[in-house]
Amino acid sequence: MKIPFVDLKAQTAALRPELERELAAVLGDCEFILGSRVRAFEAGFAAYCGRRFAVAVNSGTAALHLALLAHAIGPGDEVISVSHTFAATAAAILYTGATPVLVDVDPATLNLDPERLEQALTGRTRAILPVHLYGRPAAMAPIMDFARRHGLAVIEDACQAHGAELGGVRVPVSGTGCFSFYPSKNLGACGEGGCLVTDSEEVAARAAALRDHGQTEKYRHQYLGFNYRMPAFQGAVLKVKLPHLEAWTLARREHARRYLEGLAGLDLLRPEDPAGARHVFHLFVVRHPERDRLQADLSGQGIATGLHYPIPVHLQPAFAGRVRPAGPLAVTEAAARQVLSLPMYPELTVEQVDFVCAAMRAALSGHG
Template sequence: MIPFLDLKTQYHSIQNDIQAAVLATLDSAQYTLGRDVACFEEEFAAYCGATFGVAVNSGTSALHLALLAAGVGPGDEVVTVACTFVATVAAIEYAGATPVFVDVDPLTQNMDPQRIEAVLTDSTKAILPVHLHGQPADMDPILAIARRRGLVVIEDAAQAHGAEYKGRRVGALGDLGCFSFYPGKNLGAYGEAGMVVTDNEDYAQTLRMLRDWGQEHKYRHVIKGFNYRMEGLQGAVLRVKLRHLDDWTAARRQWAALYGQWLGDCPVETPALTPWGRSVHHVYAIRSPRRDKLLKALQQREIQTGIHYPVPVHLQPAYSNLGYQAGDLPTTERIAQETLSLPMFPELGTARVEAVAAAVWEALAHG
């Protein structure tokens, strides 16, 4: 069996360092925030090329607080995409604002900058692009529109740790960048965790209060906040894993290149290579009109796959209140029907990549 993801192998490769870090945190009794979290904030912000990092308890919390810190609230609109995990949109509604969708570029599957101007209104407060699957969105035109219209740009970089746009790491391109450290992410905690990075000191100060019940200092509640603090153990784990992230990314990129080579002439669409983006391949998603047939064929060969995401957010029953219907975002909807994610993790190896590619070829050759 070829797994879609293998977290155990990665853990065993760094087990001694992880256990030492966890034991040290337990011994320190700094279980919420504390030294390891503070150090990780500095280290990860520096890794992204940002000045400040504010650690929280999930990527969803990172998005929620970034929106609030930017002043987004009731009556505001936030332009984003439906080709994403539901948390992107949920966070906008948590802030009291209204999500407004634009369709995506068919090659990158990220926000199409050419569609933004058409949906802007006097109520638009922010643009929230998603770096889907670790592929950077085309940020320069997005930022140009935002600067011209006085809008905040909040990056959803939950899947894009270390991804680069024109030589700069994502998350530090807009006003605020939001990351998830869910266990399956390229940089994953051993539980839930997230972070917001920014160069804006006022945003950082507000974020630190928002995550800790709105406290300026203990029992001094300046604003209404939340219990969104990162646990000390997760900070310790993530500090260890951050030291390996570049090597893990290099491995992902190696396997992606092999997939691209062996599937080059196959009747599937492989992830786009852009002149301005360096993907970190959180997911290696191919596209085929025969996606469901291909999925079943790979299952029969004991190859695990995934679909990211089978129903776009604008067509989810929970978000019917937004008033979108089938056909409103045709590219997003077509991607949802055609996308299949192949196994992708740093420890995957040449033999398994070749086996998966051969199975894709065989499945499509018979029908």
């Protein structure tokens, strides 16, 4: 059996007639940029997240950039975030001219450790940007409490966490968060896409202007903006896919449950399915000290895996000297050496999950 890490073909094939109809309609009316389809998707996605406004853009990175700008983050400011994330989290902070101040992650969750916030705080701190990595919500209650006490904005990087919940409330629980619709995400476009979701009318209005060259009306440029507009083709695709997101999320959670059962008892750190939260398992990430050997062994058995992420942001050449670690990032650096992402997508079959579990068992028992 050959098992890919992600399989976009199955989902695309299942929805193909409906996708072709919607894409043909765009070709018919030639409303190519933003427009009625993107507006309809924005309304649907805001409702899905339980928030008032959604501003669709052309990537998750753009959504993060605009969310920071809409909160007036800029040069001289500091934003607290994590190093154990995709580079775009820190890049978006740098695009504003602010400095990412990176704290270590909690060893149990691999998300921002709220205990580390105090050591990162300076007179220049303006915001906290926690990441709901792998689809597991970060510990938002202590993060929001810290932000309230120090007058900081909170912007959630929910690029991997569509539909994740804390205490029955969907992210972004703080009110403002950013999503990616990169094709392999839990909700994926057929190309690039992203969205900022917020309860703040002011943030939504500013982000909507900033995505469209800062225009508040045609050819009136209130701000120095960007071309971050979502193309209508992607809005049309996302509108077709959104009603399926819940079923896909439940399928991911069921695969995770089966993985957790199938991998029980192995000498391996398994991800938790936390009580009181809904982890949406964008990625199913195990940890093992001999990660590279394990990955090669699985590959030999026909199983593709991923590494999220093998080099922390603060050790990347592009970020050296630009980000400030707030203290030792030992948990982050250990995680980078140990994480291994197993195949995860809604269309995985029970047989495939069981095959991966058996392959892991063989790989681990073969080498004690």
